[in-house]
Amino acid sequence: MHGYKRYMLFSILPAFAFLALFIYLPITQGVLISFQGYTLYDMNNVKFIGLDNFKAIITDINFPFIQILFNTAIWVGVSLLMQFVLGFVLALLMRKPFKGRGIYSALVFYPWAMSGFAIGLIWAWLFNGQFGVINDILLRLGLISTPIGFLSNPSYAMISVLVANIWYGVPFFAIMLLAALQSVPAELIEAATIDGAGSTRRLFSIIIPYIKPTIVSTTLLRTMWIMNFPDIIYGMTSGGPANSTNILSTQMINKLLQFYDYGQGSAFGVVIMSLLFAFATFYLKLTSTKESDAA
């Protein structure tokens, strides 16, 4: 037994070493930097400054922390919900074979293969207030009389970046949920149908409980990715106008690229990591309790 344990330890060692080197070490480094005065402007004067970076980002009058947190909540919440719902609908539609399904699913999955910055640029042009296709269509349909400044009007800017992000994330849920749906045994659904369950009942009592593990893990993963995904916003509005689309991860990039302040940038990184950690713990606890209740 002792020998077996040692064998097991040796077996996981390479994987652990890999993780330690490429994941844990950089994270530790990042956390350490968040407590240091660390700006590229003056690399010879790096020193520990306690919680000053955190104080600075929370009390920043130029980029109000509360507003950034609020924007982040909207960005993550709305993106996730809409991506999930639309992705689920698409997966349900594609579950049964139909003519041209292969081409159709390839088209649906296409956005997922694109880079975030490219998507940001494409949507920035679509939403452009002067030459944008969206304004053009609305004008031609007679729905508006003057073009809307989608990306320059704070009321529209967040909606516009959300539309781009939802468009981007739907395929992920469609792919993952479609795979899960295909694993639901046909006889189970058949049996339910014979027992008189309608389609709504089948969906909520058979299909969703059956694929719940996939739903839990995909929504959790997406929450993390959306929160850590500044690309689209950066490409479309750079967090503007006047902070109206500035979220934690775009402000982190601002601190790094504009302010050269790696200390405050890392502080934002630590805030993001802590929020995600708290969310993941809470979410997993919540979903696993329900699972044992159901059992």
Add this chain to the structure above:
Amino acid sequence: MRKALVVLVAMLVLVSTAFTASAATTLEFLEVMTSPERTALLKSMIAEYEALNPDIKINLISPPYEQSEQKATLMLNTNQTLDIIEVRDLSAKQFVNNGKLTDLTEYLEAWTDAEPMTAVANAAARTVDNTPYLIPANIYIKALFVRRDVLREHGIHEIPTTLEELVETAIKITDPSKNQYGFTWRGKSSEIKFSDLFAAPYVEELKDAEFVYTDGEHHFRESGFKEGMELYIKLFKEAVPNDGINWGFNEQINAFVSGTTPFLIQDPDSIPLLDKMLGPDKYEVHPIPVGPYGFNYIDYGFAGLGIPSYSKHKEEAWEFIKWMSTSDKNGYYNQHYGPLPVHTATFENNEHFQGKHYVAYNYEMNHPEIFVPIPYDLSSEKWPGWAKIHETDMQSVLLGRMSLEQALGKWAKYWD
């Protein structure tokens, strides 16, 4: 026996390649202002240099533009092998602060056949601590691009020479119902370089200032500065589509090319782009309009070449930089890339830079009493991030979420 022969041959090949490799010195060269066209241009120039100097090989490193500045910082701060580095105005101070650039004073003193550079280029070389840490290669200054065809349609034949005239003309031709506006706004990414151009020349003392503003010396409380800002805001409200708040370089070029906004303030690297998109005869370039005191400031941007302090091939790197910094090569480089060359001779001898689109730039550089060269204080520790703060505040002012007085007060406090 056969195996032994194979091993022997393999060893011989290895040894011979090792010898040939050691005969040539390889220089690592990192470019920062990367674009596919420019990389191709640099590679062709490097090939020419290598053909002239068979014992030198130059390996050009071209990270994508968005990451290049970070890559440069990272390579320098971790002392990765690098012999020539492109240094731009924004990063020079940071590299010097961290002790990563070689002071080129001695090299310059020994360079007896150096050709005279323009005043702006000389100042650029000594931007940090009045010490030459780089040899400038490309100069960027702003001028007024004009669509005369659009103006003519509106019965306007005079090109504005003052800021006030510019604003008046722009407002005059604006007619939102026909999607006709007057001025190509810049709302993000360095919008500060446009708004300051309207406000700062309303302060007469600016003419003698060392910097547009610096720590403890600024003009945000001057009534003149406020007057200039009010004019600029008026321009936005009456001659710019609302969408302008979110316009960066690409949106600007598009609006100008489409004729929606026939006035554009831009650097000379827009010229090759506009030539391609619009045709060289469809637009004109004029000097920047001046303020009420008959002057405006010229804030010059630049990029040049430097040698990392830890390079093991400084002499070879310097030889290459010297070659790139002859008026012949520098002229060729800028002619195909867009910005202004650094030598006075190029403006006199190179036909391209005598062309109609460059006359205004040449005029600006040769009339420092009207176009006073005043840089931003990029060395100030308050500079990094300032442009982003300004952008956010300016957007708030244009959206009516902050008053101009509030913004000016905030900026004054920041620079006090």
